[in-house]
Amino acid sequence: MSTPSTLQEKLNELRLRFIAQLSTRIDATINQWQQSAGSTEARAQLAPELHRFFHSLKGTGRSLGFERLSALAHQGEEALTALPVPAHIDRTIERLLEALVQEQAYLEQHRSQATLPASFNAVEFGAGQRNSRQRLIYLCDDEPEQVTQLLHHLRCFGHEVIHFADTQAFFNAVLSRRPDAIIMDVQFPQGNTAGTETLTSLNRLTGERLPAIVLSAHGDFNSRLSAVRAGCSGYFTKPVKPLDLMLALDELTTPLDDEPLRVLVVDDDPAAADYHALVLEQAGMTVKRAHHPAEAFEALDYFSPDLMLVDMYMPVCSGEELATIVRQQTEYVGLPILYLSSETDRQKQLTAMNAGVEGFITKPVAPEELVSAVRLRAERLRHLRSLMTQDSMTGLYNHSTTTDLISRALVQAYRDDAQHAMAMIDIDHFKDVNDTHGHLAGDQVIITLARMLKTRLRVSDIIGRYGGEEFVVLLKGVSADTAAALIEELRQDFEQVDFNAGSARFNCTFSAGISAFPHHPSTEALRVSADRALYRAKNRGRNRVAINPDESDDGADDE
Numbered sequence: 292m293s294t295p296s297t298l299q300e301k302l303n304e305l306r307l308r309f310i311a312q313l314s315t316r317i318d319a320t321i322n323q324w325q326q327s328a329g330s331t332e333a334r335a336q337l338a339p340e341l342h343r344f345f346h347s348l349k350g351t352g353r354s355l356g357f358e359r360l361s362a363l364a365h366q367g368e369e370a371l372t373a374l375p376v377p378a379h380i381d382r383t384i385e386r387l388l389e390a391l392v393q394e395q396a397y398l399e400q401h402r403s404q405a406t407l408p409a410s411f412n413a414v415e416f417g418a419g420q421r422n423s424r425q426r427l428i429y430l431c432d433d434e435p436e437q438v439t440q441l442l443h444h445l446r447c448f449g450h451e452v453i454h455f456a457d458t459q460a461f462f463n464a465v466l467s468r469r470p471d472a473i474i475m476d477v478q479f480p481q482g483n484t485a486g487t488e489t490l491t492s493l494n495r496l497t498g499e500r501l502p503a504i505v506l507s508a509h510g511d512f513n514s515r516l517s518a519v520r521a522g523c524s525g526y527f528t529k530p531v532k533p534l535d536l537m538l539a540l541d542e543l544t545t546p547l548d549d550e551p552l553r554v555l556v557v558d559d560d561p562a563a564a565d566y567h568a569l570v571l572e573q574a575g576m577t578v579k580r581a582h583h584p585a586e587a588f589e590a591l592d593y594f595s596p597d598l599m600l601v602d603m604y605m606p607v608c609s610g611e612e613l614a615t616i617v618r619q620q621t622e623y624v625g626l627p628i629l630y631l632s633s634e635t636d637r638q639k640q641l642t643a644m645n646a647g648v649e650g651f652i653t654k655p656v657a658p659e660e661l662v663s664a665v666r667l668r669a670e671r672l673r674h675l676r677s678l679m680t681q682d683s684m685t686g687l688y689n690h691s692t693t694t695d696l697i698s699r700a701l702v703q704a705y706r707d708d709a710q711h712a713m714a715m716i717d718i719d720h721f722k723d724v725n726d727t728h729g730h731l732a733g734d735q736v737i738i739t740l741a742r743m744l745k746t747r748l749r750v751s752d753i754i755g756r757y758g759g760e761e762f763v764v765l766l767k768g769v770s771a772d773t774a775a776a777l778i779e780e781l782r783q784d785f786e787q788v789d790f791n792a793g794s795a796r797f798n799c800t801f802s803a804g805i806s807a808f809p810h811h812p813s814t815e816a817l818r819v820s821a822d823r824a825l826y827r828a829k830n831r832g833r834n835r836v837a838i839n840p841d842e843s844d845d846g847a848d849d850e
């Protein structure tokens with residue numbers, strides 16, 4: 292069988308799985324019901340479980356589009372909660388269980404026709420997960436010297452760059468593959484504003500405003516006006532300083548946050564958890580499913596969710612109890628919690644909100660409604676968190692957050708039996724940079740290295756600014772040797788970046804030390820070993836990457 296790829300296919304697969312498991316669930320309940328026959332006490336003991344069975348079938352049934360099944364389950368739930376207890380309640384329950392058996396048989400027979408209700412067919416979310424900070428840039432310029440310099444810098448920052456020397460080839464390329472940003476020269480042999488005119492035509496043709504920055508040999512009014520009319524965000528006169536252009540590109544292309552939102556879905560019913568997880572995953576979020584509240588409690592620590600979506604009724608404890616337990620820990624006081632339930636009783640909803648949760652989503656929820664409710668709250672938390680955890684100059688994690696995140700990653704690595712590597716990176720002779728070119732130029736170097744680390748390493752790697760000109764990176768899933776090779780590539784590119792301070796141009800280098808997990812099994816042990824290797828790199832002349840000999844795969848010294 293082929294792997295389902297679209298949301299519809301995945302949801303249909305979920306429906307089929309739900310139908311396949313339905314008879315076991317109904318049979319088990321009928322069994323319990325029959326065993327409790329004749330004993331008022333046994334029936335009373337069974338009532339909460341029976342209620343959960345009907346409640347869960349009602350919610351998941353409706354979410355997956357099984358309206359008749361859900362309506363029957365709803366009747367069962369109502370009968371069990373009605374006060375006074377309805378006359379002939381046993382007869383009612385038996386009738387409903389029989390009806391569920393028939394409905395199950397019907398669904399089983401017609402399983403090949405199982406398709407989602409029409410309301411789901413319009414649902415498609417955007418491109419989904421972005422797991423790279425690299426961008427596709429089109430550079431359209433016919434001046435060889437400028438092009439060589441820009442290509443070099445753009446590639447140092449890990450961007451994929453395609454160069455066009457004429458506007459026609461550029462025009463055709465944009466129509467076949469849209470870039471993330473465009474750098475466009477204004478003047479070409481075809482005319483003084485041929486570059487911006489090409490952009491204007493493309494904007495008209497595509498109905499979009501293409502993200503573009505203009506380079507021009509002239510800063511005159513007409514050239515600038517043509518750029519504004521072409522919808523360009525930046526205008527640079529040649530010779531352009533590559534780093535200024537990089538920053539402008541960043542503003543044009545970098546979304547607020549690259550990392551997918553993490554959502555913890557807690558539901559004892561696997562079908563319901565799968566359904567909601569699928570919808571959120573399709574919208575680009577990373578989802579962890581927990582079927583038991585204790586499992587959810589553990590996941591808080593190693594998964595570090597941006598939001599928790601909790602079923603209100605679970606056998607072990609209620610959503611409200613779980614929310615209270617979570618809230619009792621200071622580090623999770625701000626974690627947004629949303630209840631997800633088919634409970635429609637307003638009073639019960641309000642009571643459940645007492646645990647300080649963010650809101651209540653009633654099942655079945657339309658996919659786009661779920662995504663928007665989750666995204667809104669999770670992004671707010673991300674923003675607040677970032678103010679506390681990031682270094683304001685570089686946007687990298689600050690010292691304490693870096694240490695904290697690395698420690699959590701190591702806990703997870705123990706579980707997964709994974710290997711990681713740590714790199715300590717320190718800019719060489721940085722005091723001289725400040726003394727010679729000024730503090731602002733020094734800041735520019737720090738920001739540039741931070742930017743390179745972010746664009747070149749993986750989103751899942753942990754990158755922090757440890758101190759002034761010192762950075763630490765946890766490269767996940769790689770050996771010390773692989774990490775050393777990756778950092779060595781970065782080192783070679785960094786030394787070629789041109790910095791400017793007034794009319795002076797200068798270059799910088801860095802040294803790095805590498806250590807490996809599980810060879811060094813704690814954050815502190817990793818740090819000490821990487822620091823020792825960094826010291827060796829500095830001692831041996833700087834501008835190099837070092838590993839302690841005992842960490843290298845072949846045990847050889849790195850130099």
Ligand SMILES: Nc1nc2c(ncn2[C@@H]2O[C@H](COP(=O)(O)OP(=O)(O)OP(=O)(O)O)[C@@H](O)[C@H]2O)c(=O)[nH]1
Pocket residue numbers: 717718719720721722723725729730731732733734737758759760829833
């Ligand atoms: N511009 C700037 N300088 C900083 C910042 N934080 C720390 N520094 C400076 O970084 C310099 C670090 O210098 P040192 O630790 O002596 O080392 P170094 O000159 O880089 O020499 P080596 O590491 O031995 O190659 C100090 O002069 C600090 O003032 C910052 O945010 N911006």
